[in-house]
Amino acid sequence: MPEGKIIKALSGFYYVLDGEQTIQCRGRGLFRKNKVNPLVGDYVVYQAENPAEGYILEIKERKNELVRPPIANVDQAILVFSAVEPDFSSNLLDRFLVLIEDNEIEPVICISKMDIVPDSKRPGLEEYVKDYAAMGYPILTTSSVTTDGTLLLMPYLQNKTSVFAGQSGVGKSSLLNAINPELGLKTNDISSHLGRGKHTTRHVELIHIGAGLVADTPGFSSLEFLEIEAERLSYCFPDIYKTGEKCKFRGCLHDKEPKCAVKKAVETSEIRPYRYEHYLQFLEEIKERKPRY
Template sequence: MAELQGRVLKNYNGYYYVQVDGHTEPFTCKVKGKMKQNRFSLATGDMVTFEANEKGEGMIKKVLARKNFLLRPTMANLDLFVATFACAAPDFSFLLADKLLALAELAKIPAILVLNKVDTAPAGLVEQVRSVYEPIGYEVFTVSAKTGSGVDALRARLRGRICAFGGPSGVGKSSTINAIDSSVELRTGAVSEKIGRGKHTTRFAQLLPFDEGYIADTPGFGNLLLEGLEPQQALASFREFAVYEDGCRFCPCTHTHEPVCGVKEAVAAGQIAASRYESYLAMLEEIRLIKEKEGRK
């Protein structure tokens, strides 16, 4: 059997589909027994070595070192994370946006923000979102998968990169990817009018070849839980806070109850967006509740 190296495109029903440069079709692989004897982590996007036969079947021997790892959605070795939201139906959520960007920040993966359904955006929403995220270094792209508006600019930004789209159900991740490259032919789902959010049309993360790189859709969600995160990680995920921490009397400072706090002063002065600070407090409270629940077990 030949030994090869490739990238995991998807994991489905215990099989890993691995793409090797120079080969048209991915290899269908399982995990070698020695790996199963030890705890191992294998995600879409991982680079692996494997043994393959002439039928295109293989056994994965080793997972190579990752340059990054995103916990939710679970992906490895990304060049760019595309946090995708709708302007309406479902409504844009600053908290969910901040949670997604926080996870990318902690994984040290560059992230951009995409607002789909811009043709239905409430007055002032796009400007409000830009005013919050662009000053702290997040690019904001506005698109309409339905009309094609903004698609060319987004396509150019993703070209040649390994990208993953992530966001709530019903925001149009699959539709946006289809608008960027119609050959992808991902299934799209209608938004449920009854519950105000979309159906789960994507069941697992899958990398698809796209313009000298790869692009991935990931399963949507109703809420994004923060299991396993510590309060210090929540703090580190808000990149703009560090600029003002020299104004804090205490070190470390949680930027919550302390009497002299540079971050709280920056929020009061409008130098840090109030929505970002509110998201930070909400994340701290969620982490506290999770830890409290785990402590009762």
């Protein structure tokens, strides 16, 4: 039986890439019965008499899976955050990083709209860039208008399946268009009335950029920590996890325990205070989360 990879899901059809051809398929009823739905990014077994009439017979085991947006087998996430309009938020970035780290997806941070940053905001932004680079995160500064920095993304995209993620209005589609103008992805500006971006991407689709596949998605519609346990949160903060290995007590949550190496590192700014504040905030959210039955 032939095999391929789902690169688009739309109106009940799944478009399976097999070599140079794309087969339009439907899912078999057994997936609904087993409560397993095909996702963009899935490797599947299918049968088809012609390119317009195929059926997915089997979904191969996934290495990871995101729910919102619905996509599977992602190698890395390009986290796009605008410098301004909307203003850069380290809290929101850390929230995205935790969700990505928990799914064992490699993150790449991309700060967009650098062409319109006022001089008064540049020093603070540059400090954040230094901080996250020191934590070991790849971080790029870009402009879709001047195309500065956009080509630096290309090496990260080669031979990988990447998802572009970030709040609406930060310029994800504009950035992809700057990398490859032939894409012609629909974009929209910030709503002056609402003060936030308008969603322009309506479905998940993998598109070819160079030798890689990139997902332009409607964005993350949920940023809650529904699957992360309190004991695992520090794993999603590499700077805190590394320092936490020196804690006196095994299983230290780094909030109320005595002789905590993390709290000591915060006092000396070895760990940036805002990172620790975000960690405590997320830890409290997880602790207050209602149990699911």
